[in-house]
Structures are given as structure tokens and as C-alpha cells.
Amino acid sequence: MAELALPAHDVARVRFAVSPLWQLTTSYRLLASGAADPVHRRWLDQVRPRAAAAGLDRCWLAELLPPGAGYVPDFLNPAPATPAPTLDEELAALTATPAERIRADLDHLRHHQGRTGPRARALHADPPAHLPRLVREIAAYWETALAPYWPRIRALLDADVFHRAGQAARHGTGHLLNSLHPQVTWDDAGLHLERRARTLARHATGGGLLLVPSAFKGPGLSTRIAPPDPPQLAYRARGTGDLWQPRTTPATDALAAVLGRARTLLLAELDTPATTTELAHRTGLSPAHVSQNLTALRAAGFATAHRTGRTVLYARTAVAETLLAQTPPAQTPPAQTPPAPGR
Incomplete structure (x- = not known):
């Protein structure tokens, strides 16, 4: 069991972050594993063929995030500077990684795997020359596999943070840490992490502690220790089992009167998410009618478009999710005026 000292000033600096790159690395590992994960089956069935068609199953990420290797290069998950950084902000932080940091992480990856592929070796030899290509590929994977689903994923992660922040407010940070994950316990001596053999010396880590919920994490806990950044603990978000369940839309009749x-x-x-052709097939509308209405929905902020190779996927936004989830209030019948006496 590993231990990490958490003196009072570090407990006071415990914070959460919703990180796009943590979702990206964990989702790619799941996708590349070939596993028929029952929790993410709907997502996997939709994304795997699209990722394969775009060549994203045999690329830079395939070498840096191979299935089975426990270690993920730390530079792929830079410490979020804010509670909810954008992908562009995290990619800027990744791009700014010093070359020696990248080489050290790739050496560590080779130690875990026994070998690395030609792309990883090229990146090791000349990080400034090859890092932009990796960043472009990360952006392409995001657009294919995560951007169309981001409103749903983001809502799950935000709900997890809201719940745990409430725990801390009601019961204190100690209770929050003790209820975070079965492998995590906290007492006056510090934070204890089961199934991690190496002790985490406080002087060898950055200050504070960063807690990162993930929609694609397995049951285990992931850590990132890369001074001077604060230690990161990534864990499976609450409610992940229901992430891909079909959403009810009780407000469609009322909304149809407006839209x-x-x-x-x-x-x-x-x-x-679906293409114009798929939507035409499902709804019985003509492709031209579908395209015209999708243009209007995008202009109103209710839908987004995401290009994956030659295909364009449409997805609804968080605003649309909220509208569809609202149940209209029951109509109260008008009061009856009592008849006048004698009538």
C-alpha cells in the first residue's frame, strides 16, 4: 500500500477537475482493447467502425496507449489548470511539455512494455518535430469519438463533482476522500492507496491533490505523479452504468408546437449522434428535409456537426437535452363560474 502525506495545507488544496484529455486517454484504451464492455457497448458499437475507418486504431495513440500496458505517459494527461479546461487548453499544455519530460515518459513506457513502436521512437528522438502530429491526431480522435457525445459525458462528470462537493460541505474533506474509491483511505497520517506498492513521498510530488472523475475508467484507480504538478487521482464517475441508456423525452409534444x-x-x-442519411432512414423524412432542419437546429444552438473522415455526425447540445427533459406542467382546467341564484 502506498501512502501520500497530506498535511493541512495540502488538504485545503484538494480540488476537482473535469478533464477532456483524461476522458480521451481512458476511452481510447477501452476502444483499443477490443473488449465488449457492457457498460459502454452502445458507444463502442458506434465509435469502433468510425475510428477504424479514420485509421485511428493504427496510429500514434495506438502506440502510446496500447491495451494491457498499465502505464499511460504522463505528458498525455497534463494537470488541469482550471476546474473545467477545454480540449484546446489542455492540448496547449500538452504541446508545451518539455522534450526531456516526453523522453522520460516514453522511457517509462518502454520499461513497462518491453519495447515501443516506430512512432513512439520517432517522438522520443525529436519531440518538437513530431508532437504537432500527435496533437492533430488527438484532435481527430476527439472529433470522432467524444465530441458528439460530450454534452452527455460532461453532464455525468459535473453531477459526480456536484455530489462529492456536497459530501465535503456536509461532512468534511476526510469523509470525501474516504468515500471516493474503495482503494483510497485517509487518516491523520495521510492518504493510503491500496494496490500501489511505491510510497509517494511528499517532497517528490507537487502540492495539493487533484481529483479527476472519468466516464471510461475501469473499476481501478489511476494516479499521475509528475512534479511539480499536484498528484492526480482518476476514478470512475458515479452513474457511469447509466451513461448510454436511452433518454426519455417527455416534452416532445409541447416542443413540437414551438419548433x-x-x-x-x-x-x-x-x-x-447520427448522419443525415441515418436520420432520414429513421424518421422517414427526405434527406433534403433533414439537412434543412438540421441547419436550422444548429443555428439555434440545439445541434452540432462533427466531421469524421468523409462523414458528418450530428449531435444535440446540452441546451437541447435540457429542453427535451422538461415535462410540461399539467394544465389546470378553468374554474367554473357558479350559476346565479334562481337560474
């Missing part, structure tokens, strides 16, 4: 039947039908069908 029109076709646009409301398309929003309801975008419970999972």
Missing part, C-alpha cells in the same frame, strides 16, 4: 414536428423529431432521434 415544429420535424425538428422536434430530429432532436429526439439525436439521442445518439
Whole structure:
């Protein structure tokens, strides 16, 4: 069991972050594993063929995030500077990684794997020359596998942070840490991490502690120790088992009166991202009618478009999710005026 000292000033600096790159690295490992994960089956069935068609299953990420290797190069998960950084902000931090840091991480990866592939070796030899290509590929994977689903994933992660922040407010940080994950316990001596053999010396880590919920984490706990950054603990977010369940849309009738039947039908069908052709097949609308209405929905902020190779996927936004989830209030019948006496 590993231990990490958490003096009072570090306990006071415990914070959460919703990190796009943590979702990216954990989701790619799951995708590359070939596993038929029952929790993420709907997502895997949709994304695997698209990722393969785009060549994302045999690329830089395939060498840096191979299935089975426990270690993920630390430079791929830079410490989030804010509670909810954008992908562009995290990619800027990744791009700014010093060459010696990248080489050290790749040496560590080779130690775990026994060997590395030609792309990883090229990156090791000349990080400034090859890092931009890796960043472009990360952006392509994001657009294919995560961007169309991000409103749903982000809502899950935000809900986890909200719940745990409430725990800390009601019961204190100690209770929060003790309820975070079965492998984590906390007492006056510090933080204890089961199934991790190496002790985490306080002087060998940055200050504070960063807690990162993930939609794609397995049951285990992931750590990132890369001074001078604070230690990161990534864990599976609450409610992940229901992430891909179909969403009910009780407000469609009321919404159709405002948006029109076709646009409301398309929003309801975008419970999972789809192409214009798929939406036309599902709804019975003509492809031209679908395209016209999707343009209007995008202009209103209810839908987004994501290009993956030659395909464009449409997805509904968080605003649309909120609208569709609202149940209209029951109508109260008008009060009856009592008849006048004698009538």
C-alpha cells in the first residue's frame, strides 16, 4: 500500500477537475482493447467502425496507449489548470511539455512494455518535430469519438463533482476522500492507496491533490505523479452504468408546437449522434428535409456537426437535452363560474 502525506495545507488544496484529455486517454484504451464492455457497448458499437475507418486504431495513440500496458505517459494527461479546461487548453499544455519530460515518459513506457513502436521512437528522438502530429491526431480522435457525445459525458462528470462537493460541505474533506474509491483511505497520517506498492513521498510530488472523475475508467484507480504538478487521482464517475441508456423525452409534444414536428423529431432521434442519411432512414423524412432542419437546429444552438473522415455526425447540445427533459406542467382546467341564484 502506498501512502501520500497530506498535511493541512495540502488538504485545503484538494480540488476537482473535469478533464477532456483524461476522458480521451481512458476511452481510447477501452476502444483499443477490443473488449465488449457492457457498460459502454452502445458507444463502442458506434465509435469502433468510425475510428477504424479514420485509421485511428493504427496510429500514434495506438502506440502510446496500447491495451494491457498499465502505464499511460504522463505528458498525455497534463494537470488541469482550471476546474473545467477545454480540449484546446489542455492540448496547449500538452504541446508545451518539455522534450526531456516526453523522453522520460516514453522511457517509462518502454520499461513497462518491453519495447515501443516506430512512432513512439520517432517522438522520443525529436519531440518538437513530431508532437504537432500527435496533437492533430488527438484532435481527430476527439472529433470522432467524444465530441458528439460530450454534452452527455460532461453532464455525468459535473453531477459526480456536484455530489462529492456536497459530501465535503456536509461532512468534511476526510469523509470525501474516504468515500471516493474503495482503494483510497485517509487518516491523520495521510492518504493510503491500496494496490500501489511505491510510497509517494511528499517532497517528490507537487502540492495539493487533484481529483479527476472519468466516464471510461475501469473499476481501478489511476494516479499521475509528475512534479511539480499536484498528484492526480482518476476514478470512475458515479452513474457511469447509466451513461448510454436511452433518454426519455417527455416534452416532445409541447416542443413540437414551438419548433415544429420535424425538428422536434430530429432532436429526439439525436439521442445518439447520427448522419443525415441515418436520420432520414429513421424518421422517414427526405434527406433534403433533414439537412434543412438540421441547419436550422444548429443555428439555434440545439445541434452540432462533427466531421469524421468523409462523414458528418450530428449531435444535440446540452441546451437541447435540457429542453427535451422538461415535462410540461399539467394544465389546470378553468374554474367554473357558479350559476346565479334562481337560474
